Amino acid sequence: MTTLIALIYPIFEYCVSFRIQVILRPKFIINMKPKKHKKWKWLHKWAGLLVSVFMLLFCLSGIILNHRDTFSQFNIDRSCLPSSYKLKNYNYGIIRGTLPLDKDRILAYGSCGVWLTDSIFSNSYDFNAGLPTGIDRRNVRNIIKDQSGQIWCATTYDLYKLKGHEWKPVDLPKNHSKISDISSTPDNSGIIVLTRSNIYRVSHDDIKELTLQAPFDEDNKISLFKSIWNLHSGELWGLPGRIVVDIIAIVLIILSLTGIILFILPFSIRHSHKTILPAKILKWNFKWHNLIGYFTIVLTILVVFTGMCLRPPLMIPFVMTKTSPLPGSSLDTDNYWHDKLRAIRWDEDNQNWMISTSKGFVQLKDFSSNPVIIPSDKSPAVSPMGVNVFYREAPGVWIVGSFSGIYRWKPNEGKCYTFHDNTIVDPNRRNSFGLANDIVSGYSADTYKPIVFDYAKGTEELHPMGSDMRNQPMSLWNFALELHVGRCYSSFLGPISNLFVFLSGLIILSVLASGYIISRKIKNSHNINQ
Numbered sequence: 001m002t003t004l005i006a007l008i009y010p011i012f013e014y015c016v017s018f019r020i021q022v023i024l025r026p027k028f029i030i031n032m033k034p035k036k037h038k039k040w041k042w043l044h045k046w047a048g049l050l051v052s053v054f055m056l057l058f059c060l061s062g063i064i065l066n067h068r069d070t071f072s073q074f075n076i077d078r079s080c081l082p083s084s085y086k087l088k089n090y091n092y093g094i095i096r097g098t099l100p101l102d103k104d105r106i107l108a109y110g111s112c113g114v115w116l117t118d119s120i121f122s123n124s125y126d127f128n129a130g131l132p133t134g135i136d137r138r139n140v141r142n143i144i145k146d147q148s149g150q151i152w153c154a155t156t157y158d159l160y161k162l163k164g165h166e167w168k169p170v171d172l173p174k175n176h177s178k179i180s181d182i183s184s185t186p187d188n189s190g191i192i193v194l195t196r197s198n199i200y201r202v203s204h205d206d207i208k209e210l211t212l213q214a215p216f217d218e219d220n221k222i223s224l225f226k227s228i229w230n231l232h233s234g235e236l237w238g239l240p241g242r243i244v245v246d247i248i249a250i251v252l253i254i255l256s257l258t259g260i261i262l263f264i265l266p267f268s269i270r271h272s273h274k275t276i277l278p279a280k281i282l283k284w285n286f287k288w289h290n291l292i293g294y295f296t297i298v299l300t301i302l303v304v305f306t307g308m309c310l311r312p313p314l315m316i317p318f319v320m321t322k323t324s325p326l327p328g329s330s331l332d333t334d335n336y337w338h339d340k341l342r343a344i345r346w347d348e349d350n351q352n353w354m355i356s357t358s359k360g361f362v363q364l365k366d367f368s369s370n371p372v373i374i375p376s377d378k379s380p381a382v383s384p385m386g387v388n389v390f391y392r393e394a395p396g397v398w399i400v401g402s403f404s405g406i407y408r409w410k411p412n413e414g415k416c417y418t419f420h421d422n423t424i425v426d427p428n429r430r431n432s433f434g435l436a437n438d439i440v441s442g443y444s445a446d447t448y449k450p451i452v453f454d455y456a457k458g459t460e461e462l463h464p465m466g467s468d469m470r471n472q473p474m475s476l477w478n479f480a481l482e483l484h485v486g487r488c489y490s491s492f493l494g495p496i497s498n499l500f501v502f503l504s505g506l507i508i509l510s511v512l513a514s515g516y517i518i519s520r521k522i523k524n525s526h527n528i529n530q
Helices: 002-017 026-030 034-066 224-233 235-270 276-295 297-308 315-320 476-485 487-529
Strands: 097-100 106-110 113-117 140-145 151-155 159-163 166-170 179-184 191-195 199-202 207-210 341-347 352-357 360-364 389-394 397-402 405-410 415-418 440-444 451-454
Touching (some): 034 224, 034 235, 140 179, 191 341
Antiparallel strands (some): 106 113, 140 151, 151 159, 440 451
């Protein structure tokens, strides 16, 4: 946390004094030579024009990302998107897993809802009656059948149970967290619902919220990356913080639009017989462009810089650095597992629960006991985005898949094996941060043979996708995420798209800094003239 405070404190110090004493000394600006002043103006004008459209997209997509619940009902037709976003061969997580109904029928589920099909996916029928129309709200995490035969479905937002051919919602009281997973209980008493922060025990006549105990001898430190992420979105201070960041986004939108107007209007005035109105508009835009940019410089720089820290190459040291949560922030909570829980399964062999978390895999006998964290060198690598496959293949053998690859794991032996050729994985070479050759988004053992679904490529070992499944839209929130992180530009930027946010951030920072220098020069010139 000391590192974060050391990073932010000078910026807040400026907020009090409205000066940047070290970098932008007033004397330097007042005594600026006309030639140097022209260079700053040239940089501000042309660099600003270069990134203005991207700035608008950053800000609009950021506002959508900041209010996921609000925009979760809205979709984008994939025909409006680049061809790389078309659904083909069951890619993009459209199949996460399957549940057998009988020898001829299975339920397949994933990012676009539930489908009734067979072992080769020869025909896939929409099975989403009762689920919301918004794709983001029908992103299915898991479907299970309990001991009584009742079928349950967990989406990111809600829990459902099947009545006839329609899903009926089941309310989880006081739940404000996204759902991660569900699992049946070994004692036939109902099901367990795992949210990102808590656990619910759901029976047919009762719902009980449980808080998982903290492990012994474990500190509650989090990655500096997570602190910066929450600072960038404003989530560090809950809804008020997010609204403040929204306002900063609106400020940047205004600066971009007024900047474009200031670029266009001089050409309009030169070629127009009526110059009074355009001249007034130009003067008004110039005034407010300078005032708004000048007095919000610290906040705009803070949002831009923290955004750069969330993408390569700056993100790497922040991911590796652990720090205590900022006191009083949303990360400062008594719940050790706040926003850390990802998947849960009952281990019949060891008669205990296994939970995948952002801290690693944990084991516990029951929910009143303290979990034991399994060392990372004795468990499979899992992407920071979470586990997508957690399947018991045989006694003592689990299949674990994520964007960091797919493995066979034997917890009792503390050994992992590659899925395709069963070679043992060197514990010293397990890496959770990079993408593997297999970017695994799903798995099914209920098809004619076990099938692994790759996020980008899907699989070609099943019948081609039907039109209903192939024409599923993308959620507006996911589309905003693709815009915000620059992945949607990969078709023409290639590998540089991974650095899009960083490079754009550098240009935006140069535009903000040069704009401040120019405004400060103008302000000081007026003071001298007075």
